[in-house]
Amino acid sequence: MSGPEDAELAAQVAQGNEKAFLAIYDRYASRVHALTLRILSDPMLAEEATQDTFLKLWNRAHLFSAERGSLLLWLLTIARRVALDRLRLEGRRPLLSDSNDIEDVWDQLPDGNSLSEEHRWRSLYFAVQSLSLEHRQVIELAYYQGLSQSEIAETLGWPLGTVKTRLRAALEKLRREWNR
Amino acid sequence: MALKKHSSFIENIPAYALGALDAQDASALEAHLQTCASCRDELASYRLLSDGLLAAMPPTNPPPSLRRQLQSNLPATRRTSSPRARIVSSWGQFAVGLALVALLVLNAFSFLQMRSVQQQQAQLSRQLQSEQTAMALLSYPGVKTISFNTNGIEGSLLLDRDRNALALFVWNLPQLGQDKTYQAWLIDSKEERTSLGIFRSDSSLPFTTFSVISPNDFEKFVGLGVTVEPSGGSDHPTGPRIFRVDF
Numbered sequence: 001m002s003g004p005e006d007a008e009l010a011a012q013v014a015q016g017n018e019k020a021f022l023a024i025y026d027r028y029a030s031r032v033h034a035l036t037l038r039i040l041s042d043p044m045l046a047e048e049a050t051q052d053t054f055l056k057l058w059n060r061a062h063l064f065s066a067e068r069g070s071l072l073l074w075l076l077t078i079a080r081r082v083a084l085d086r087l088r089l090e091g092r093r094p095l096l097s098d099s100n101d102i103e104d105v106w107d108q109l110p111d112g113n114s115l116s117e118e119h120r121w122r123s124l125y126f127a128v129q130s131l132s133l134e135h136r137q138v139i140e141l142a143y144y145q146g147l148s149q150s151e152i153a154e155t156l157g158w159p160l161g162t163v164k165t166r167l168r169a170a171l172e173k174l175r176r177e178w179n180r
Numbered sequence: 181m182a183l184k185k186h187s188s189f190i191e192n193i194p195a196y197a198l199g200a201l202d203a204q205d206a207s208a209l210e211a212h213l214q215t216c217a218s219c220r221d222e223l224a225s226y227r228l229l230s231d232g233l234l235a236a237m238p239p240t241n242p243p244p245s246l247r248r249q250l251q252s253n254l255p256a257t258r259r260t261s262s263p264r265a266r267i268v269s270s271w272g273q274f275a276v277g278l279a280l281v282a283l284l285v286l287n288a289f290s291f292l293q294m295r296s297v298q299q300q301q302a303q304l305s306r307q308l309q310s311e312q313t314a315m316a317l318l319s320y321p322g323v324k325t326i327s328f329n330t331n332g333i334e335g336s337l338l339l340d341r342d343r344n345a346l347a348l349f350v351w352n353l354p355q356l357g358q359d360k361t362y363q364a365w366l367i368d369s370k371e372e373r374t375s376l377g378i379f380r381s382d383s384s385l386p387f388t389t390f391s392v393i394s395p396n397d398f399e400k401f402v403g404l405g406v407t408v409e410p411s412g413g414s415d416h417p418t419g420p421r422i423f424r425v426d427f
Contacts, residue, residue: 018254025247030239037240050242054250059426060402063369069231074370076234081371088407089421117235124229124236142200143233149195150202164195171194175229 006071013061021061025054028072032079039083039144049086053079084146120178127177135170142167186212189219197226198233203415284349284387330423335387337425341398346376347391348404353381353422356408362422363413364390367403376404378413402427 006027012020032053037046056078064074128136141147141155149167153160189212195201196209213220326337335350348364356362361380365373374396381388403426408419 018251021254022247022251025250029247030241031235033242034237034240035234038237047242047246051246051250055253058250058254060369063402073231073234077370080234085371085417085421088417088419091420121232121235121237124232125238128233128236139198139233142195142198143230147200148202149200152200164191167198167200168191168194171198171226171229175194175225178229178232 007064007066010057010061010064010066010071013058014064021054021058024057024071024075028075029054031072032075035076035079036083039080040086045086045090046083049079049083052082056082087146124174124178127174130177131170131173134166135173138163138167139170139174186216189216190222193219193222194226197223197230199230207415324427326425326427328423328425333423337404339398339427341427343393344396344398345391345393346398346404348389348406350381350388350390350406350423351386353388355381355383359411360408360419361411361413362388362390362406363409363417364392365405365407365417366394366396366398366401367405367424368401373405373417374401375413375415378409 006024009020009024013024029050033046033050036049036053037043040046040049053075057075064071068074128139131139137156138152141152142149147155149163150160152158152167153163156163158166189209192201192205192209196206201209209219213223324339324341326339328335328337333350333352335348337349338347340346353362361378363378364376366376367373376392376394376396377390379388379390403424405417405424406422407417408422409417410419
């Protein structure tokens with residue numbers, strides 16, 4: 001998806017253009033929904049959070065600035081916050097998975113010659129999946145459940161120092177793997 | 181010693197990029213980032229990673245009904261004002277505002293009849309301060325009045341973006357225990373929160389008021405939320421959200 005086209009669509013949405021809004025929806029709803037479902041693990045709550053995210057796009061498209069990043073990342077940043085708010089509002093305890101139980105539609109290795117964003121995200125996805133269970137758990141709780149390091153320590157029953165060490169190691173490893 | 185301290189900042193950067201750093205460490209790192217270019221570069225690198233984690237999962241289509249629902253709801257949710265447009269007080273708005281103040285005054289007098297003179301004076305003093313703020317806001321051009329009703333908690337928000345001032349009037353706000361407080365947060369377009377302050381509901385009144393003139397520039401904020409927090413407040417929202425008002 002071309003950057004300038006997204007910015008143009010956002011500008012049109014800011015003017016009240018429903019067609020432009022639906023074009024953005026058709027383009028990115030599956031990504032937004034994947035994130036809200038990942039955080040909330042409940043299809044109904046994820047659907048509501050996805051709806052809230054796109055309603056915020058409708059009402060705040062005038063606040064999007066292409067200079068500060070892509071439209072997709074702007075939407076996903078909003079979606080993450082909306083979903084984490086919902087998680088807190090529901091008073092739900094963090095969920096932990098001890099297996100790769102997500103239905104995997106990315107079952108192919110990324111093409112090493114592809115430079116697309118899609119390739120980059122897929123390679124990061126596989127890099128996350130290749131982490132140890134402890135490393136994946138701290139990233140899951142920190143980023144997809146919105147917990148602080150102290151809260152993670154309490155949830156997992158680990159010393160705070162262990163959480164800090166493992167989170168840092170996990171992210172350093174991911175950064176190294178992803179930038180190869 | 182300085183080297184050890186700097187290395188501890190570097191070690192905290194990955195967690196900070198994920199928003200997982202505890203509040204005290206985050207504040208210290210933010211102060212350090214003001215003066216350390218290498219740490220800012222390191223943070224930028226980890227932010228690319230955290231951005232990638234937002235998208236690093238297989239896409240999942242939402243139900244087709246969601247698209248239809250959004251399409252049919254869009255015109256009803258469109259905000260008509262741009263962030264920089266002044267909302268000029270019309271006589272209609274002024275009349276509504278006067279009615280609101282009159283309602284506040286009437287309710288104050290009805291409670292004065294039931295309390296001792298000493299308690300009445302204390303309550304009146306607090307209420308007068310809020311009402312003075314509210315009355316001041318009502319008389320300013322550019323003040324916006326937003327009504328809300330969330331799960332039976334209803335009220336009005338008076339907002340003056342030019343003067344970074346707001347007054348909140350809330351009805352049916354539940355009483356909290358002594359170990360809890362309500363905390364108001366400004367919300368920006370990326371859903372980040374900035375604390376506006378804490379307040380408690382008054383058991384002697386059926387409504388709660390909270391007014392503030394903030395050092396923050398209201399232009400960059402798109403809403404206000406209220407959560408329940410431990411007594412004394414929190415650095416970031418930790419408790420359930422009670423209601424939210426979009427500007």
